[in-house]
Amino acid sequence: MAEKYATRVAYGEALAEYGSKENVVVLDADLACCTMSANFRDKYPDRFFNIGIAEGNMMSIAAGIATTGKNVFASSFAMFAAGRAWEQVRNSIGYPHLNVKVVGTHSGISVGEDGATHQALEDIAIMRAIPGMLVVSPSDAIETKAAVKALMDYEGPAYLRVGRIPADIINDTPDYKFELFKGYQMREGNDITILATGLMVQESLKASDLLKEQGIHARVIDIHTIKPLDEEIILKAAKETGCIVTVEEHNIMGGLGGAVAELLSEKYPTPLVRIGMKDEFGKSGKPEELFKKFGLNADNIVTQVKKALELKK
Structure with a gap:
């Protein structure tokens, strides 16, 4: 790294x-x-x-x-x-x-x-x-x-x-390619999809590794362009994995989670769990402590992914 x-x-x-x-x-x-x-x-x-x-x-x-x-x-x-x-x-x-x-x-x-x-x-x-x-x-x-x-x-x-x-630097790979308007798939997986943006992509990758150890294969997609959304990659993931989790360092209202909810509700209704700030202000503290307090870390992503999987049943 x-x-x-x-x-x-x-x-x-x-x-x-x-x-x-x-x-x-x-x-x-x-x-x-x-x-x-x-x-x-x-x-x-x-x-x-x-x-x-x-x-x-x-x-x-x-x-x-x-x-x-x-x-x-x-x-x-x-x-x-x-x-x-x-x-x-x-x-x-x-x-x-x-x-x-x-x-x-x-x-x-x-x-x-x-x-x-x-x-x-x-x-x-x-x-x-x-x-x-x-x-x-x-x-x-x-x-x-x-x-x-x-x-x-x-x-x-x-x-x-x-x-x-x-x-963390997470895109230092030979096959990395940035395109405006296009999401970038970083992990394969057909059990569930994690859509993340900003610093939460690195936490989602850590969560994916932890989930894999437990036999859960999570697809991780970096949604760097939030507007306009890459509808193709998101709808494909929804159809292939049957469940979506969004992760953002932002209020879940109106951010990535809101944008994905709008898309899925209109074009392919799919179980969705949004991880982010839940209609609340932040606090003063060290970033890693705040990530833990508000659930913006790998451990909580793992927990929420397991809850989301229950929605598929």
Whole structure:
């Protein structure tokens, strides 16, 4: 296993690595050293702008710049980029369908000691509610860099969700391939399917290994693109395994679990168990302690998978 690597760090490195195109412009709200967009600032200072602690204004400026043909990346903590500036994202970026990539770092309860006010658990839901908004939540540093590279070529508004803490590298395999709009199957299995996004993909892989020791073969699929969903891979899994478990570092209402529930209820009703934050705020604490408290760890995924299997009977 490679060294742990925060997805926000990978985001900053990817900006600098792939940002040589003259149409790429990066904005930040006085948090460049935390969002890691400082990497781009140091390499391309003429195309970087620090807007200050004024996230709504930053999104409006991003929209204006985008009307000149630029591909704009606007970064801040997820609570501020998706939360505080939501109205500007909706009306100034989403409504005119402008080429702005809103990047929310420090998402989920893994923000840890910063506590509930800074733990964005609603950002996927509110961003996927904006018509035409692409929503991407990569699972590790490798996938984050691939996502940034893809977004450099994607025309239209998008939300990229990355995290604060160092995470396992899980996509360092020769056959790994990132495609926007496509889920990525990481484990074979026909007993049940685990659909996970973001940091919860690594916990789902650990859970899959534990389940295999008990004779349960769980298919694990990384859903990095939450909107639009890869309906084909999800419906195929539902038909072949007969049961779905979703795992996300987000409120189960409106996030990955909600999106999957909408799809299955309309096109192939299937037993479904959603693992995530259950209509509650987070707490201040170490990320690993919070994962355990709120059931966002491999042990609880194993427990919930066994409960989900009972629904097949």
